[in-house]
Amino acid sequence: MSTTIRKALIPQYGDASVIKIVDAQIEPPKSKEVQVKALYSGMGGADIQMRLGSYPNQNRAPLTPGYTVVGRVHINGPGCSKFQKGDMVACLTVHDAHAELINLPEKYLVAVPKGLDLQQAVAMTLDWNTAYGMVYRCGKITKGRRVFIHGLSGAVGYALLTLCKLEGAEVYGTASQSKHAELREAGATPFVYTDKNWITAMNVIGGAHIVMDPLGFESWDESWSILAPKSEGGGHLIGYGGNYNLLNGGETRNQIPAIAKLLARNAVPFCPNKTSFYYISRDQSTFEPELKALFNMVLEGKITAPIKKVWTLETYPQAHREWNSNTGIGSVVVKIADDVEA
Template sequence: MAIPNRKVVITAYGPPSTSLQIVTDNISPPPKDHVQVKILYAGFAGADINMRLGVYPLQSAPPFTPGYCFSGRVSVNGPGSSKFKPGTLVTALTKYDSDAEYINIPEKYLVAIPDGVDPKVAAALPVDWATAYGMVSRAAKVSPGQRVFIHGISGAVGQGIMYLSLLQGATVYGTAAERNHAALKEAGAHPYLYTNKDWIAAMKDLGGVHAVFDALGFESFDESYSILTPNERSVVVAYGNNLNNLTGAKRRNPWIPIAKLMFKNLYFWSNKGAVFYFITRDQKTYEPELQQLLNMTRDGIITPPIKAVWEFDDIKEAHEAWGKGSGMGSPVIRIAHDA
């Protein structure tokens, strides 16, 4: 039988005060090959912000429930589903519907959380760290001795890129608020202020970098391309268009700057390239890479930092605070306290 399900709904594009509502609806039992999960934590990313503003590529129109990923406990198995027992801790990438008490999801997308991994940390892995892992290992192929530059090195994905690049033996540079510089230096990175462009000259003086990870978009793509080293294979890995959200500027169409960045790949005589990176749960790399990250967390190889834990009822405040305040790493939304 159906059960009550509180969830966030984006009712229209706009500011959190007018576009977000928490409603109570009914959720049906899971259909064939699906599992119903009681959500403990939902990941909270720039994609949620962009969806609320209506600028996320190929997104649904309102009304819809946001929430790109979650961690939770299996509640009920639908017909044909038997891989996970009720009570098993699981995590998954969803794109929508994770900002809710319950979710019905195809069993094939669920990945078990190993013993010893905190569910709130697990909620940061399917988007923030899986994005970072794919970009570092596959898009940029970061290797020992290389130099990488990260825009927003103290952010959710930026932290993942930093730690994974350092594990690969790369030297890491990037932009961040001055309040986070000491902690970034202690971690092994070389931070620059994002409020000026001193990093451009500094990177060129080094001979350029082998990879730039850029979630800002627009004119930032050209600046990122300008600091690539011309002497070896180098690449801009773009994965967002968050500049407007961070600066409060008027929303712009992201497709033109993305197209301009991709056009640079026609400069076949150079060693420079560009790629716009994204992840989906249907990619063949989705499950093995997420499982690898969970195992690395369990084994203490990585310790994904959690910037903030927002309560479910404070979802509007969480949206208002995104990209602001002290601390580094991934914010998450606590949907329920684990029993």
């Protein structure tokens, strides 16, 4: 028997006016699926892109966005026994998390430890897990390395800053002027992206050993120009995202040529620098263990994700309307429901 739920809906691609909150039916979970009662979900640039129809491999409209969810197991589908009703779980959903109930493959659910703040759990599932992989696997950040991060005040950017500082790195990067005082307090040396003074400043001090750049396109060329020279051991440019124009009100651009150009730099003979394009997937073998490591770091008091804004499901359309005018630092979350079982 189906159940009536409230959920966000993108009926067709377009500006923020297309977002609706509707009543809809959800079927019982299928074999190997678990139905989860959503309590919190994340909101990020991917949800904006899906509304515009430009996120890679996204579901076609009509669709419900929502890349992450934290909630309680509601119903186990046939063949599911890993979790019991009421267990708290997190999942990288990609779609459908901005809804009261969601059916998810059991294999992608990760247990949330007791005592972990649920907003923190949401931020760790995508924003901080993305950063964790770049810092510890892709970038292999160590003490004394000069790391340059574009978008220091964003959800992933601030996570990168925090984790790099934990490893003893020197952190530089770009952010709007209004965020600079808070970022300096966190241990970074911030610059304004648009004036390009950061290019000269970084080259004067010997360049960056690691650059993490989510902007893409021309920004990757600029970031390449500040990598440390051979005498400094060379540098590593890590690209991810690549949607600066889109998320700032510009036109959608095809990322494939830019990514190909980024990676092609690895073929330059005798060049001391290298490039990578980083992405996160719930199918990666590293996803669950790295998320669990982050959960433990929160519980141990080593890290805390700043929460920029908390929306509700009913105010969710406003979140889309105000996306480009958000102030503050950190992650944006959507409260779907109260935890009546807590």
